Amino acid sequence: MSEFIVKIKEAREKQGIKQSELADKMKTSQQVISRYELGKTTPSLEKLVELAQILNVSLDELIEYKRVHHQYSNSLSSIKNQK
Numbered sequence: 001m002s003e004f005i006v007k008i009k010e011a012r013e014k015q016g017i018k019q020s021e022l023a024d025k026m027k028t029s030q031q032v033i034s035r036y037e038l039g040k041t042t043p044s045l046e047k048l049v050e051l052a053q054i055l056n057v058s059l060d061e062l063i064e065y066k067r068v069h070h071q072y073s074n075s076l077s078s079i080k081n082q083k
Contacts, residue, residue, distance in 0.1 A: 005064045006048065009037040011055040025054050 012022055012033075019037070023030045026047070035041040036051075043051060052062050 005039065006036060006043060006051075007062055007064055008033070008043075008051060008055070011051075011057045011062055012037075015055055017055070022051075022054065026050060 008022075012019070019033045020030045023033045026033070032041070036043050048059060048062065052059050055062070
């Protein structure tokens with residue numbers, strides 16, 4: 001299982017770009033973009049950089065690290081349970 005989630009769909013929709021348009025800009029197919037968005041395929045580092053540039057976001061905005069998110073969620077839960 002991957003340690004991160006690539007938030008392509010969120011960034012793409014924020015820019016008002018369709019999957020097919022993003023695929024054209026990346027010289028790939030709409031199916032590849034769909035597989036990225038569904039988490040079935042993880043883009044290479046080069047593709048992540050290209051996606052970030054096309055979608056006008058930083059790599060940090062494009063990638064959510066599960067471990068950090070999980071640790072943050074656990075910390076919040078423990079604080080909430082102490083009240």
